[in-house]
Amino acid sequence: MLYAVLLLVLAALGLLVPALTTAQTHWAWLSVGASGAAAAVLALDWWLRRRSGPGAAGTAVVDHQVSGGDRRPGSEGTGDEPAGSPPDQALSEPAEEDVDAADALVVSELTDEVRVLDERPRYHLADCSWLAGRTSLGLPVDEARRLGFTPCAVCRPDGRLADRERTATASEPD
Incomplete structure (x- = not known):
């Protein structure tokens, strides 16, 4: 999504040049529209990230926790969680x-x-x-x-x- 915002901002700047060099106002309005679209995409990205948590909108979240099935034999009670605690409590x-x-x-x-x-x-x-x-x-x-x-x-x-x-x-x- 951030690439789309970058492209929209660059388009807005590109449209601003003819708006300033010619007397035609439609270029300025197109530039304002591209800037508004970039703001809308940023707001959408923010909303998606907030609604879905840290793993949303393409953000990779790596979890280095050891799950119950990945535990080596004989390692009960030697990790971060107290011995005998259920895996969901440990995480x-x-x-x-x-x-x-x-x-x-x-x-x-x-x-x-x-x-x-x-x-x-x-x-x-x-x-x-x-x-x-x-x-x-x-x-x-x-x-x-x-x-x-x-x-x-x-x-x-x-x-x-x-x-x-x-x-x-x-x-x-x-």
Whole structure:
């Protein structure tokens, strides 16, 4: 779709040249029409991507997760999921925490440690129930945010870290 937009924009520019060099206004209107068509194609592409998720409109999504059938014998309970958990639970991702702007601002300046899992989009507090039995890495929260990780809705790290920071700041003597 983006190639179609590019072609329409180039056509609009090409039609603009005769509109500027001649006294005929239909060239200008054709240029405006081509620009409008390009905008419509962009809006359609955006709508298709939003409606269908990340795999829509020609975007390839590669999933590197090990499914239940691809598991090697004897590897039960040694992956990212707890032993005995069903495969759909192992692949499910917790929702993203709905963070208010004030909390996000406070957390963006903190260096408290949060936990992340390789190839997973969320960061968690160490006591998060979703992390139980999974191997995680520790990162400062400001670095995790810079790397594109988002907060987990299960353990609500941004809200809890912001509350902890506000409590610590309020209890400090002036």
